[in-house]
Amino acid sequence: MYRISLMCFGLSISIACTACKAPTQKNTKNKDYRSIMKVIQAFHKGGDIQSVELVASALHPNCQHFFMKGKKVVTLPTKKFLALLGQKKILGISRKLTIHSISIWKTIASAKVSMTNPKKRNDNFLSLMKVNGSWKIMNNILKVKVTK
Amino acid sequence: MFKSIYLSYLPVVIASIVLCGCRQEKQEIVAIRRVIQAYNKGGDTQNIKLAKRSLYPDSQHYYVDDRTGKLIVLSTRKYWQWLERKEIGGLARKLVIHTIDVMDNLALARVTMENQQKRGDNYLALMKINSQWKIMNNILEVKLK
Numbered sequence: 001m002y003r004i005s006l007m008c009f010g011l012s013i014s015i016a017c018t019a020c021k022a023p024t025q026k027n028t029k030n031k032d033y034r035s036i037m038k039v040i041q042a043f044h045k046g047g048d049i050q051s052v053e054l055v056a057s058a059l060h061p062n063c064q065h066f067f068m069k070g071k072k073v074v075t076l077p078t079k080k081f082l083a084l085l086g087q088k089k090i091l092g093i094s095r096k097l098t099i100h101s102i103s104i105w106k107t108i109a110s111a112k113v114s115m116t117n118p119k120k121r122n123d124n125f126l127s128l129m130k131v132n133g134s135w136k137i138m139n140n141i142l143k144v145k146v147t148k
Numbered sequence: 149m150f151k152s153i154y155l156s157y158l159p160v161v162i163a164s165i166v167l168c169g170c171r172q173e174k175q176e177i178v179a180i181r182r183v184i185q186a187y188n189k190g191g192d193t194q195n196i197k198l199a200k201r202s203l204y205p206d207s208q209h210y211y212v213d214d215r216t217g218k219l220i221v222l223s224t225r226k227y228w229q230w231l232e233r234k235e236i237g238g239l240a241r242k243l244v245i246h247t248i249d250v251m252d253n254l255a256l257a258r259v260t261m262e263n264q265q266k267r268g269d270n271y272l273a274l275m276k277i278n279s280q281w282k283i284m285n286n287i288l289e290v291k292l293k
Contacts, residue, residue, distance in 0.1 A: 062221045064208060066275060066284050068253065073277055075206045103247075103258065103271075107212065108287045110256050110271045112249065125249075125256045127271050127287045129210055131219050138210050139285035141254050141273045 032104050032135070036111065036128060039135045040099060043126075044115055047091040052082050060129070060136040067142045093117055109135065121145045176250050176281075180257060180274060183281045184245055187272075188261055191237040199231055204275070204282040211288045239263055255281065267291045 039058045046054030065076040084090045095115040102111045107130040115122040127139040183202045190198030209222040230236045241261040248257045253276040261268045273285040 062208070062210075064206070064285070066204075066206075068275075068277070071278060073204070073206075073275070101249075105258065105269050105271070106289050108269065108271055108289050110258070110273075112251065112256070123251055123254065125251070125254050125273050127256075127273050127285050129212075129219070129287050131212075138287055139208070139273055141275055141284050143252050143254055 029104060032109070032130075033102055035135050036102055036104070036109055037099060039128065039137060040111060040113060040126065041097065043137060044095065044097040044113075047085070047115075048094050050085055050088055050092045052086045055085060056082055058137055060131065060138050063136070063138050063140065065140045065142065067144055093119070095122070116147075119146065119148050121147055173250055176255070176276075177248050180248050180250070180255055180281050181245060183274065183283065184257060184259060184272065185243065187283060188241065188243040188259075191231070191261075192240050194231055194234050194238045196228060196232050199228060202283055203227070204277070204284050207282075207284050207286065209286040209288065211290050214290055214292050239265070241268075264293065266293055 042054050043058035045051070046056075046058065059078045059081075061078055063078040065078070065081055067074050067076075081090075095117045098114045098116070100112040100114065103109060109128040109130075111124075111126045111128065113124050113126060115124070122142050122144055124140055124142040126137050128135050129138045130136075186198045187202035189195065190200075190202060203224045205224055207224045209220075209224070209227060211220050211222075212218065213220055227236070241263045244260045244262070246258040246260065248255060255274040255276075257270075257272045257274065259270050259272060261270070268288050268290050270286055270288040272283050274281050275284045276282075
């Protein structure tokens, strides 16, 4: 009798612990999702309106962008990307952002996104990391397709 | 008459296009798996040839140092140097490829490399360059056991 009541007590404690723990983990993950979405939106909007400040807030200074130009790979460091954006040499055209998926593992994450306008379509895989409490884009591989 | 013949072949044509697409994606996944396995084995056996085959020279590795909490940016050229001098790697790790997501010439994989001392969870970004898949970026979370 004593053993059964002890087991019941243990079971109820473990259920209570799980119930308390599960929403907390879920809340943290939801919070991370929201933060990552905001970072991607800042990167997208910053490009559209050519705001260096907004784009710089989303990208880690050591982030790299890779894309193919013909048969060659172009490696664009973030410093160069921001310089070109500041000189209004790239982007500045409104694009529709679609976030297809976000995958998070503790402090690292990846996202599959598309940015399209009537002239071209960009498909990107973004790699992100939580650095000092904020999510930053660490890498961007993209495919550019001219539609018109 | 002709229209009905064309229409009767339409499902076959659609099915073969879908099957071709699936087979193509399967082939890409097999090729990507090989690249990831080469990267893992290259590190484990300190084999520079394998490591060079899988990594793009401009790629980078990002991780937070477990002891200092600082972000480390390791260039692939430096990684190769350390591997060649046997300063890193050399310990067998169990490789688990959780997911591979392919989009044309781009791909993303989530993998775990683990041994008794530590566990590394990675997101690898890959690109198909001149018919060969290469790792363009590696973000990882390292946890000492």
